[in-house]
């Protein structure tokens with residue numbers, strides 16, 4: 001399949017047999033001027049990272065990839081990166097694996113309520129502009145149930161388990177990049193960004209319409225998840241009837 005001449009996502013690929021974290025490697029390369037769209041991927045990560053310093057289990061068989069973004073975007077739009085990425089990954093999984101995961105705000109894809117993908121966007125900002133960013137995507141593709149630690153198996157699953165088939169990691173990665181590139185171009189140009197795919201996001205959301213608890217940096221909020229706005233802020237109707245914005249946090253279903 002040919003891409004337009006100006007396409008840059010995946011034009012340069014850094015394949016690593018093993019590394020601590022593809023995000024960490026990619027942030028270093030981004031700072032050193034690696035070309036926009038460079039992809040860093042590894043067979044396994046020994047120190048895969050999630051948000052807030054959490055660990056990401058990354059054995060061989062999964063798809064662990066980090067995309068370097070060098071074209072600046074406004075800092076006010078950085079939160080859209082994760083949401084756009086979740087829509088792109090969901091589309092790619094549907095197209096290449098025939099599975100339809102749910103999206104859990106802000107950065108998870110789930111199947112049967114269990115996590116198959118996590119997204120970690122890291123940015124380096126200068127004032128109100130994101131100078132470069134790394135979009136880290138971890139997909140449990142070919143990970144058998146026996147490979148998961150038991151405590152993780154309670155909350156995680158893999159595409160291989162759910163579809164009872166082997167996943168072609170390369171095809172999946174290429175499909176993600178193909179979906180993501182036009183989305184990023186639009187964001188870069190100051191276009192609609194998340195708003196353009198918000199309907200698709202809502203239809204796939206495992207969060208909206210549910211009574212949830214959200215762990216924020218300072219407290220746990222509880223209420224009905226009513227909507228997300230165009231910049232990805234989640235709105236929660238708490239018991240008093242007040243609707244409050246949640247900018248970041250972990251959703252705990254209740």
Ligand code: BT5
Pocket residue numbers: 020021022023024045047048049050051052054055056057058063064065066107108115116117118119120136137138139140152155156157
């Ligand atoms: C995330 O964090 O979900 C972001 C994960 C991003 C991983 C990719 S892999 C490529 C790139 N390089 C990196 O170093 N990272 C990125 P968070 O929402 O904080 O979720 C972390 C939590 O998910 C952990 O505390 C575990 O409970 C759970 N978890 C860990 N490994 C998992 C796995 N393989 N599958 C499902 N859940 C997992």
